[in-house]
Amino acid sequence: MKKEVRTRFAPSPTGYMHIGNLRSAIFEYLVAKINNGKFILRIEDTDQSRKVEGAVDVIYSTLAKIGLSHDEGPDVGGAFGPYVQSERKDIYLPYAQQLVESGDAYYCFCSKRRLDSLRDKADKENVQYKYDRYCFHLSQAEIQDKLDSGSNYVIRQKVPDRGTTTYNDEVYGNITFNNQTLEDQILIKSDGFPTYNFANVIDDHTMEISHVVRGSEYLSSTPKFIQLYKAFGWKVPIFVHLPLVVKNDGSKISKRNGDAMFDDMINEGYLPEAILNYTVMLGWSPGNEREFFTLKELEKDFTIKGISKSPSTLDYDKLKWVNGEYIRKMSSENFATVAEKWIKKGLNGKNLNIDKIAGMLQKRTDTLGDIPDAIDFLSDVSEINPDLYFHKKMKSDKESAKILFPLIHNVLSSLDSWNHDAIYNSLVEIAAANEMKNGKVMWPLRVALTGKPITPGGAIDVADILGQAESLKRIKSAINQLEGNNG
Numbered sequence: 001m002k003k004e005v006r007t008r009f010a011p012s013p014t015g016y017m018h019i020g021n022l023r024s025a026i027f028e029y030l031v032a033k034i035n036n037g038k039f040i041l042r043i044e045d046t047d048q049s050r051k052v053e054g055a056v057d058v059i060y061s062t063l064a065k066i067g068l069s070h071d072e073g074p075d076v077g078g079a080f081g082p083y084v085q086s087e088r089k090d091i092y093l094p095y096a097q098q099l100v101e102s103g104d105a106y107y108c109f110c111s112k113r114r115l116d117s118l119r120d121k122a123d124k125e126n127v128q129y130k131y132d133r134y135c136f137h138l139s140q141a142e143i144q145d146k147l148d149s150g151s152n153y154v155i156r157q158k159v160p161d162r163g164t165t166t167y168n169d170e171v172y173g174n175i176t177f178n179n180q181t182l183e184d185q186i187l188i189k190s191d192g193f194p195t196y197n198f199a200n201v202i203d204d205h206t207m208e209i210s211h212v213v214r215g216s217e218y219l220s221s222t223p224k225f226i227q228l229y230k231a232f233g234w235k236v237p238i239f240v241h242l243p244l245v246v247k248n249d250g251s252k253i254s255k256r257n258g259d260a261m262f263d264d265m266i267n268e269g270y271l272p273e274a275i276l277n278y279t280v281m282l283g284w285s286p287g288n289e290r291e292f293f294t295l296k297e298l299e300k301d302f303t304i305k306g307i308s309k310s311p312s313t314l315d316y317d318k319l320k321w322v323n324g325e326y327i328r329k330m331s332s333e334n335f336a337t338v339a340e341k342w343i344k345k346g347l348n349g350k351n352l353n354i355d356k357i358a359g360m361l362q363k364r365t366d367t368l369g370d371i372p373d374a375i376d377f378l379s380d381v382s383e384i385n386p387d388l389y390f391h392k393k394m395k396s397d398k399e400s401a402k403i404l405f406p407l408i409h410n411v412l413s414s415l416d417s418w419n420h421d422a423i424y425n426s427l428v429e430i431a432a433a434n435e436m437k438n439g440k441v442m443w444p445l446r447v448a449l450t451g452k453p454i455t456p457g458g459a460i461d462v463a464d465i466l467g468q469a470e471s472l473k474r475i476k477s478a479i480n481q482l483e484g485n486n487g
Helices: 019-033 055-066 085-102 112-124 140-148 196-206 222-232 262-267 272-280 295-301 316-329 332-347 354-364 368-374 398-413 420-433 438-450 459-466 468-484
Strands: 006-009 038-041 105-108 154-157 164-169 173-178 186-188 211-215 238-242
Touching: 006 019, 006 211, 019 038, 019 055, 019 211, 019 238, 019 272, 019 295, 055 262, 055 272, 085 105, 085 154, 085 186, 085 196, 085 222, 105 140, 154 222, 164 222, 164 238, 186 196, 196 222, 262 272, 272 295, 272 316, 316 354, 332 354, 332 368, 354 368, 354 459, 398 420, 398 438, 398 468, 420 438, 420 459, 438 459, 438 468, 459 468
Parallel strands: 006 038, 211 238
Antiparallel strands: 105 154, 154 186, 164 173
């Protein structure tokens, strides 16, 4: 009988989720789903010093926003719980002691001062630091005496120091490491908590994880994981290492360096589904030119063989383009709903038709966060730079604007019905009556209504949204400004 595919996303509760973490979660989810398997959420909080209050809620909300539903986890339960490492603390020490008994691990009582001196010596000699196994050579009586006296200790893995360790990765193929380069890593820290690497192996085995999907930064530490599996006599899981996600300069993404995290992107107005789509394409290809996938489509089309070995660059311009495409593909109703809070922010308390504004914006918006600045002219227009009336193609300048504005004001003030078609027809009639192109009328009106050279909508869209009274008020103000500026 074929064993069930089980993957896990095991983040640390540090308060944020960067794009590399998110991509790991997505790929782990997809590896499970393409095999009709289970996707498990496990919280790895063995490093209590890095734990941030409320960070677990950030993890839950991120997965929910992106659409990744876990089959087992701290909040939904499951047959392999607890799913929080700190709640599993008591299970790790017995496993470490089992390795001590089998000779695959040992107690280490070395002080911080001694370890620091070993590191300093290695630095001075320009060699790789490696623990010298001083405590491995202690007699059983010496060890027992230290334990009985309450001496602080850690438990270290005894890694083979001869031969090689080879493993097969689904992305990178066969990888071989010389065992002499591997250090005797700590399994249990002096505070009784397991290290990340040790807890990882114990939890993956006891939770029956079949596929370990994670970043390629763990390629070099995987031999020590494998040696642990071998020491226990356990089956080694399938490893799927993902290429790094880096910035344009090749450096790693880091919150410390001010790089955008998932919540930052949401707060900047990126859509969760666009972030998901873009993130999947960081290091994965469907084998053709297709660029857009829904999560449901990925659950069928994703393949491990499509994962690249090369690092992927986080390109915000490309992300913005993808986001813009998603916005333009939305129904007008959905866009108005997601854009409403951003529109209201730009209106600064002014009460205007949200649906009309959304209709003006949708084809011209790449991120929702662009909206407030793009429509700030709807709330108010200050002094207009008269140079804006000049437009070579429209054959417009401030002198022609001074002549046209009284005509425009008179015609628009006489309209009984204020709507897009009525405004358009009136302005076209002015152009025809004065034997000029429509643009020569539309451009100065756009400047008068917005005070800007670039806006998400033209003069008619803006006038329709502002309403008759406000539009006429702004035209009158433009007239007064031009008359007061004779330069």
